[in-house]
Amino acid sequence: MDSLTTYREIVKQVISDYAKLRPSHGDIHLDTVFDERQDRYALMQVGWDRGHRVRGNLIYVTIDSGKVSIEYDGMECGIMQDLIDRGIPDRDIILAFLPESRPTAIV
Template identity: 45%
Template sequence: MQQDHYQVVNTGWENRRRVYGCLIHLDIRDCKIWIQYDGTEIGVANELIEYGIPKQDIVLAYQPPYMRKLTEFAVG
């Protein structure tokens, strides 16, 4: 069963220390892309828009719902 839950994770070793961290976390729910976490410089939403995804199909889930209403993106 497909869950439509996607993450890009940095994992490995730096010097003698373990490195692990989420860079991007996306979910697809109700035909919308929910950006749960974006640790990139460019911004996943900007990349999606460049690929032709309309802003009304992108939810900035890392923002509280009352703040989403103030953006051009989907509320949820």
Template identity: 40%
Template structure:
């Protein structure tokens, strides 16, 4: 169980570090969702952005930038909308490739990544 608690701490720290990076539009906010009971960790983007520079009209923005789950003693990256990729952050934090699943890839492609398949 210590490993899972360690995963939780690392994932939360990484996601929180991404909230420090300013979003391109100041009307968009970054919100974290940490469910430590079901081990789901999200970074959401929420707000309004201009439709285009010609109009002052805006549209609602609501989406998931990062989604990470802990499943079967592995860290599953379900969604990664970051530039660098959070798999790099996890590796830098000491998580080995065999404990990281790039869930956004098809299982066949996962075989070629060097990361865990499932």
């Protein structure tokens, strides 16, 4: 299996594991969104809590040029270690939400 296929499977496994968690309050469910054609992977929350609508991303990951970019990570402990533990080398993970982790453009 090539690294792109492996990375896709690992990202989907990690997000699917988080999707099994249940929020401690409210009527909220977690939905996985996997778009392999564009290599976009997300965990969304949708529902109601204390009379207020709850919706939005909990995790958003993209894969491009052999790198896994964590665009958003709303999990308490973060997902980077989960990705590493399952086999993605840390050199292939970009914390895109941190300015110092973004690749610099070649001018």
